[in-house]
Amino acid sequence: MAEATHPEVHRHPAPTGFIRKYIFSLDHKVIGIQYILLALSAVVVGMIMSVLMRVNLSWPGTHLKIMETLFPQGAPGGVMTPEFYLSLVTMHGTIMVFFVLTTAPQGGFGNYFLPIQIGADDMAFPVLNMMSFWVTFVGFLVLLLAIFAEGNATVGGWISKLGESFAGGSGTVGPIGGWTGYPPLSALGKIAGPGQGAGVNLWIISIAIFCVGSLLGALNFITTLLNMRTRGMSLMRMPLTCWAWFTTAILALLSFPVLLGGGILLLLDRIAGTSFFIPGGLYVSGSTVPLHNGGSPLLWQHLFWFFGHPEVYIAILPGMGATSHILSTFARKPVFGYRAMVFAIFAIGGLGFFVWGHHMFISGMSPYSAVAFSILTLSIGVPSAIKTFNWLGTLWGAKIRFTTPMLFAIGFVSLFVAGGITGLVLGQTSLDFFFHDTYFVTAHFHLVMGVASIFGMFAATYFWFPKMFGRMMNESLGKFHFWITFLGVYAIFVPFHAMGLLGMPRRYASFGEYEFLKNSHSLVLFVTIAAIITVAVQVVFYFNFFWSMFKGKVAGDNPWEATTLEWTIPSPPPHDNFAGVVPVVYHGAYEFSVPGAPNDFIMQTEPEGVALGAELGGASGNGGNGHKA
């Protein structure tokens, strides 16, 4: 291990056994794919849950045989209870935020492409890298256990052996505290009512495990990027993807420890009887809570959102990086304002640490702090606008190649703007008083964080798939997938704004009882149908993904005629990326349509001053591949 300080020397020979090659692999490319597969599995669970929620909202009392089998207590007779709905909300949110949007963009694509794009043969710490994936994987298993801990007698039986506070049997299906797990209810344990028992313990443990995995990853990313850039890869020649992954890693390094600390305290409240988040004299479920006193639920909100706001940037920054990269590639133009883009990424990341209070406007905070948080929040609009206008500037007057990755990248910009606008609404204290905890918030964060990041990842998948698997994904299926998904997500989430304006509260299992919501039923129904269609269309994506892996059109080294280092090597890349050759970089990442150059793109490795035409020859592959479709 001592030779790890020499990036030039390849540190581990290609493994041969199946286990070392595909399971406990040290190769960043395999680990990246493992992360992507984890996210692809987790998102299926998350999506199924969202459909179940929508079905319950539109057709209360729907009977589903499978639910009866899986969750005899949470859905007696196959009809979900309100508590079951809440546990679905919790699990859906937690799975999506942590195990989809924090794994695929960073752990997945970052792992695979950051080392290659900076010309390194692997991450700085391959063993840590492997550990961070497996730790995250265990976290996911624990989270899945949390669903079953209380609603399924068999699983509940195993878990209850862990101790008194793990005894299940409350009749719901795991945690119901939402992805934010607000105390005091989440800190009290079983006495707080159904769904606050074993499931919440497992939920906290899962999050804590996830924090550890992410910290290991973040440390690895930062070290790799700082120390392992190849010769000539100066900071300002890096692809914007690398800047995004780097900033994301810094955010993760500084925010996950806070969640970890908070999570430990919350767990102590539940299993060691402490009162960090439990004030005295609480009256819950018909009785006063004995023995606890002095704690503060607001402390949890501060800790959680100090993490939580940077977390939303952890989810979206890699998508921004991929979008910038892809827009430039298919617009055949340099990124408009590269430096401004870099500064904007850092500004967004930096400001993100000082705005957590905008989640707490209704907590009774001093109006002066509220104003400060409000102004800081709105000021994030400045770097966000810089990014948006630079994306538009990149597209301006371009001869765009409308490939599937390009469509998804443009979709990203659209969703980011559509969701970001409402951020300016919610960032104002007076307006948030009304909108807080309504579907308006749900609309905002689904568009800007949820679906935008997902679009970034779709773009990245279609874009890099040929590099990862050596074959192209099918363009027609891809475009079909894009259009239905694009229209679908707007059809789902735009009506959410209207519901929010009506005052429809989030985290409610049914609206039937409320007079003021009676008229919204058709809207609710419309959203559900849109959601079902959108979710169903994802089957096309999965089919395309796995089918293309084996049957797709063979891709050359550089099917998109892109400039960065990953396109200089074979698809899929050899074990140590550059086959022992250390690449040297002479150009910035986005030298498209350079006047006087023989081709409309210059590879980063193109030696300066060499007759360009002679150089290009074989290495740039079948350039016409994707964009003519």
Next chain:
Amino acid sequence: MATEAQALAGDWGGGVHPYRVGHRKLGMWLFIMSDSLTFSTLLMGYAYLRASNVWPTPFRFYPSIVFSSVMTLVLLSSSLTMVMAVSASARRNKSSARKWIVATALLGVTFIVLHAIEWKHLIDEGLRPFQLPAEWVEKWPGATPLFGATFFGITGMHMFHVFTGCIYLLVVAGRVKKLKHEDVEISGLYWHFVDLVWMFVFPMIYLLSVYPKK
């Protein structure tokens, strides 16, 4: 390693380690940054809760303050022995480095033992993570049981770091002949960090809770 071309490209031009440190040392610095945020979380939480509650100030000169001061001294000395270890290793005197590292680990163990005794005093008095001794409740009516929670939580977390540090140091001592100088330095970084944390814990937990004179 730096050729002329790289020297021209400067520290950030790629192909060099911009901070002139290897991966693992950089990694340790990053770990320290994130771990210090974990501790900050706990200490900020402590400050927040302490400010909004009746807080007992129970630490009499003996045993608590005496113990914690001696513990502080022990940890400070261990930092000194660690400095000696690193400088011996820099002089390539591996066996001397090994002795100093073992000495550091032993001081760490001493710290843990003293701390355990100090915990036991308080536990015997009746302090628990979820309740105060009856006497204290009388003396500070309305005081919160969070005193025990923060005390055991924060010092326990620190002790856990000292404990892992001792194991880490012993492993380094055992393998010191095979390790590079930088690896010894890295273990030193961790150890000094754990010491530094105590320099926040000691005043915030102990000195702010000294029993009032009258």
